[in-house]
Amino acid sequence: MSATKDLTTEAAGVTPAAAAVEPVLDVDGVTLQYKTKEHLITATYRVSFQTYPADRFVILGPSGCGKSTLLKGIAGYLHPVEGEMRLKGNVIKDPGPDRCMVFQEFDQLLPWKTVMGNITFALLNGGKCETQAEAREIAYEYIRKVKLDRFEDTFPHMLSGGMKQRVAIARAMAMEPDVLLMDEPFAALDALTRRQMQEELLQLWDDTRFTVIFVTHSIEEAVIVGSRILIMSPHPGQVKAEVNAHLHTHDDVGGEDFRALQGRIHDMIFADRVLEEETQPQHV
Numbered sequence: 001m002s003a004t005k006d007l008t009t010e011a012a013g014v015t016p017a018a019a020a021v022e023p024v025l026d027v028d029g030v031t032l033q034y035k036t037k038e039h040l041i042t043a044t045y046r047v048s049f050q051t052y053p054a055d056r057f058v059i060l061g062p063s064g065c066g067k068s069t070l071l072k073g074i075a076g077y078l079h080p081v082e083g084e085m086r087l088k089g090n091v092i093k094d095p096g097p098d099r100c101m102v103f104q105e106f107d108q109l110l111p112w113k114t115v116m117g118n119i120t121f122a123l124l125n126g127g128k129c130e131t132q133a134e135a136r137e138i139a140y141e142y143i144r145k146v147k148l149d150r151f152e153d154t155f156p157h158m159l160s161g162g163m164k165q166r167v168a169i170a171r172a173m174a175m176e177p178d179v180l181l182m183d184e185p186f187a188a189l190d191a192l193t194r195r196q197m198q199e200e201l202l203q204l205w206d207d208t209r210f211t212v213i214f215v216t217h218s219i220e221e222a223v224i225v226g227s228r229i230l231i232m233s234p235h236p237g238q239v240k241a242e243v244n245a246h247l248h249t250h251d252d253v254g255g256e257d258f259r260a261l262q263g264r265i266h267d268m269i270f271a272d273r274v275l276e277e278e279t280q281p282q283h284v
């Protein structure tokens with residue numbers, strides 16, 4: 001079935017429905033930097049956006065534009081040199097179980113623990129559960145949701161890359177964070193598994209309506225996964241635009257609307273670069 005709705009509305013800041021709702025996350029003029037011995041690297045420059053409940057909020061931009069840095073900031077590992085990030089109105093100062101991260105790497109699971117053990121460990125240590133029995137019950141619910149119920153006693157090294165990512169997603173979702181942070185979670189998967197994982201994520205979202213911030217450098221993935229897409233410029237990352245992309249599915253890939261949106265997003269990301277090239281002095 002092809003579902004296309006509200007395809008290409010550029011939202012200047014806030015979606016209409018969001019106006020009456022408090023944001024889960026408010027990123028307000030945030031500049032993030034790395035200080036090394038010799039250099040000061042500005043990774044993101046005055047980035048602002050709001051994420052609302054049940055948003056599938058995609059941060060899209062080329063490699064090196066500061067997407068992972070932004071997630072590190074939201075997770076509480078890096079502090080802004082300018083601006084503020086607020087989670088449910090509270091300034092983010094430290095990491096906490098109200099924000100859970102899923103990474104690209106397949107080695108994010110504890111290798112000495114089973115699928116079940118990885119999730120119960122997070123639930124018990126994150127303060128979500130007090131007893132093993134309670135943790136196992138919640139873990140099992142999420143193991144089922146990611147379709148790994150035959151693998152609960154399996155160790156990570158016996159799992160495929162896609163299965164490991166499912167465990168990482170189940171572990172993060174089991175914590176029921178205010179916002180799920182996903183940093184290119186499917187980028188290291190083969191094309192078919194990646195597609196399957198995108199579909200499964202959308203099914204999970206349909207089931208639970210969690211709030212997710214999903215980072216990618218793939219325009220196609222952004223359009224499929226996202227309900228809203230924040231478009232960032234190349235390094236140092238600045239917000240270029242925000243685009244609504246509700247309900248573009250895999251069925252739409254290659255279709256006219258889908259390709260037009262992809263093309264417009266591409267132009268937005270690289271607009272300055274094109275302008276720069278056009279204004280270079282011409283040598284004959």
Ligand code: ADP
Pocket residue numbers: 034035036041042043061062063064065066067068069070235
């Ligand atoms: P993205 O995730 O969009 O590919 P990153 O957030 O990883 O980009 O990086 C943004 C910029 O910050 C890049 O120029 C990168 O080289 C720099 N950077 C990232 N991590 C560090 C670090 N630990 N120390 C210094 N510079 C870093």
Ligand code: MG
Pocket residue numbers: 067068069183
């Ligand atoms: Mg990154």
